[in-house]
Every structure is written in structure tokens, then in C-alpha cells.
Amino acid sequence: IHARPDIKRYRESGFHQDLNFFYFTGIQNLTNAILAVDGNLKESWLFVPTGVEGLQQLAGTTISDDAGEAFAAIGRATGIEHVVSWDRFQEYIDKGVSSRFYVATAAASGEDRTADSNPPGMRPIHGSEVLWYESLRERWPGAEFASAATMIREMRSIKDETEIAALRRAGVASSKALLAGLLALSDGTDQRSGEAAVVAECLKSGDGISFWPWVMSGVNGVFPAPFESFGDYRHKNRIMQEGELVRVDIGCEADFYQGDVGRTAPVSGMFSDGQREAWDLLIAGYRGGLSVMRDGVSWAMVEQASREAVLAASSEAELAPKTTLGKRAVEILLSEDRMDWHHHNIGLWASEPAEATLSTGMVIDFEPMFALDGEGYYLEDMILITSDGHEILTPGLPYTSKQIEESMAGN
Known part of the structure; x- marks a missing residue:
């Protein structure tokens, strides 16, 4: 699950986090982080880029070069077992934790209409969830991606x-x-x-x-x-x-x-x-x-x-x-x-x-x-x-x- 990928726009009254990311983490003010929940090992990982909006506020401490202290503080605040740099995300997936991944977007089931922002045969230009899904498919073409939208909807109900x-x-x-x-x-x-x-x-x-x-x-x-x-x-x-x-x-x-x-x-x-x-x-x-x-x-x-x-x-x-x-x-x-x-x-x-x-x-x-x-x-x-x-x-x-x-x- 990807956090909101950008800060608020001028016309917005405030920053609004990705809804599913907030639902699973409780984190309101953080951009570009990635949450991975491993259902087999029963553990969660949060991959965080340093220097993004909201990170220092969330950590409650100054972000050092290795960010170790900040990541530990985030883990204590959220209960997420592993908080690490987002540099380790691709390595995490490449280790083969699974060949099947659930993505918190209807795009993985073909139901997201924001994919229609361009003519057929062209990449979509609207909808961060669609772009996130397309990015995953391009980076790991051999993996199977499925939509978690229905499961999450039932949980959130x-x-x-x-x-x-x-x-x-x-x-x-x-x-x-x-x-x-x-x-x-x-x-x-x-x-x-x-x-x-x-x-x-x-x-x-x-x-x-x-x-x-x-x-x-x-x-x-x-x-x-x-x-x-x-x-x-x-x-x-x-x-x-x-x-x-x-x-x-x-x-x-x-x-x-x-x-x-x-x-x-x-x-x-x-x-x-x-x-x-x-x-x-x-x-x-x-x-x-x-x-x-x-x-x-x-x-x-x-x-x-x-x-x-x-x-x-x-x-x-x-x-x-x-x-x-x-x-x-x-x-x-x-x-x-x-x-x-x-x-x-x-x-x-x-x-x-x-x-x-x-x-x-x-x-x-x-x-x-x-x-x-x-x-x-x-x-x-x-x-x-x-x-x-x-x-x-x-x-x-x-x-x-x-x-x-x-x-x-x-x-």
C-alpha cells in the first residue's frame, strides 16, 4: 500500500493521506512511504524515504544520515515491526517473499476507471493508484498481482x-x-x-x-x-x-x-x-x-x-x-x-x-x-x-x- 505520493495542492484545505494507507497505519502526514503486510510471516514492513514531508514530525526526532533512531521511533508509534529505508523495498520483493501480491487498488482487477485517462494503448496519466500498479507490474513482470480492494472494503465496513x-x-x-x-x-x-x-x-x-x-x-x-x-x-x-x-x-x-x-x-x-x-x-x-x-x-x-x-x-x-x-x-x-x-x-x-x-x-x-x-x-x-x-x-x-x-x- 503506497502512501500519498505528493504534498497537498494549493486549492486543498489540508493534506489528505491515502485512505487505505491511513487505515492500516494511522499515519496522517507522510508522503511516499510503502507499507507491506506479509500474511505468511504475520509481520509488516514500512519502507520510508528520508527527507519527505511529515517524516520528522512523525518520528519526533531529527532525521540523521542513517535515520535509524527516527525509524525506531516510527515503529514504536505505529506498532509496525520493521521500519526501514525505502532503498530496501526492491531488495525485499526480489528476495522472493511471494510470487503473488495483493495491491490495495481496484486497478489490479481492471475496475478502476481512472485508467481511461488516455486512449487505448497509451499509459494512463491520472490516478496515483493506477500508476502505482503499473509501476509494480513493470518492475516485476513475472509476479502475479491481484486486487485487495474487496477484502479491504469488507474490513473497513x-x-x-x-x-x-x-x-x-x-x-x-x-x-x-x-x-x-x-x-x-x-x-x-x-x-x-x-x-x-x-x-x-x-x-x-x-x-x-x-x-x-x-x-x-x-x-x-x-x-x-x-x-x-x-x-x-x-x-x-x-x-x-x-x-x-x-x-x-x-x-x-x-x-x-x-x-x-x-x-x-x-x-x-x-x-x-x-x-x-x-x-x-x-x-x-x-x-x-x-x-x-x-x-x-x-x-x-x-x-x-x-x-x-x-x-x-x-x-x-x-x-x-x-x-x-x-x-x-x-x-x-x-x-x-x-x-x-x-x-x-x-x-x-x-x-x-x-x-x-x-x-x-x-x-x-x-x-x-x-x-x-x-x-x-x-x-x-x-x-x-x-x-x-x-x-x-x-x-x-x-x-x-x-x-x-x-x-x-x-x-
């Missing part, structure tokens, strides 16, 4: 107490940032104003943003439009208008772990009658799915509980839709193809692959969404799965249309 503590902090910061984003919405204001409010709160309450916030109004809030922002210089910025809904999809980072939370809100601070009915029916379905979340429950069971809750709510006097928009929302919420009861895991990355069955220690995002009359309806929370239920890690947020309107009014 279950969080320990330290990780859960970091995710709780990320969840609290993300909740505060979401509320700041809601308060920034108003007719005639651009989306960037909401983004700025979110970023400021993430820096104040957390360690920065997990991803650049989506404050997507009107047609921008309906997929695939939000994804188009990744290729747009102004992030699809537009002026928000009265009567529109806004997808506020944000996340703050804390202790290297990432948050992800969101709500749909009206630009004016008040839902229309039809929007209110559609939204509250979505909340009924969301709460129905939440009610069955616990260890051993499949996502199919969560989706079924959500649909059953929508069906029950649509027959109750309080939530039964009276407007055309509300009645159409029921049809969508109960449909198989137009409603997306989306979900994903969360941890070192804000959108990690989901597993088919919930397990104790997973932290997931439940993210149902649908489109109606050119407007997007969506929400999500960070949820810790426990043996007998679940815990919401994004506290103090509004759910119903009335609660959202009160939050936007500063209550």
Missing part, C-alpha cells in the same frame, strides 16, 4: 470504537453545517452563498469538508444534474427562486473520517401544499425504513418497510394527500422503478460501497430520493447499526415539513 467516535464528531459537525446551509437559502440568492455557509461551519465545527457541498436548486436538484457539477467551472451555480426546492447535500470531516447528511428545503422557507404532502410522505417512508434497521436486516427488508409505511401513511387522515402533487408522490414512492431507496456506507470516504445486509458496527447513510415535476426530493442521515437497533449520528435535525420551515425561520 465494520467500524471500531475509535472510528465510531470520529464519525460521531463528523456527524455533529455535519448537522451544524446543514442547519447553516438551510439558513442561507433565500429567493434571489445564488447557490454559492449556501455552499459558503456550509464550508465555514465545517471549518469551525470539524476539520473541513468531506466533499464540496451540493446546494442544488430547482432543476439542479434532480439527478443526473448534481453530478454534472463535477465538470462545471461554477459548480452549476444559479440564482435560487421562490417556489423552488433545494437539495442541501453536505458533509464535514473530523479526525480523518467523513460526514454526509442532507435535506430538501424550500427556497422561500415555506413548502407549497403539494410539496408539503410529498415531503411528509417521504418522511413517513424514511421512518418506516429506520424502524427495522438493526444487525442482520437486509436492505430489501428496509425498502419493504419503507413502502409499507408510505402505504399506511397515505391512508391516514393526517397524511392522506389531497393535492394532485401529493397523490402523484404516493404513486412514485410505491413504484419499483421511479423511487430510489438509495443507501451507502460511510467512513474514511463519504460514499463507500454498501453491503447487502446490515451488521453491527456499520455506519450507513439512508438516502431515499425521487423527482416530481422537475424538483428533487431527498434526505439522508448517518446511522450506526447496533446489535438491537441503530443510532442516528447526525442529531438535532428537522424531518417533517413543519420542522424544516421552523429551522429555516431560525427556530
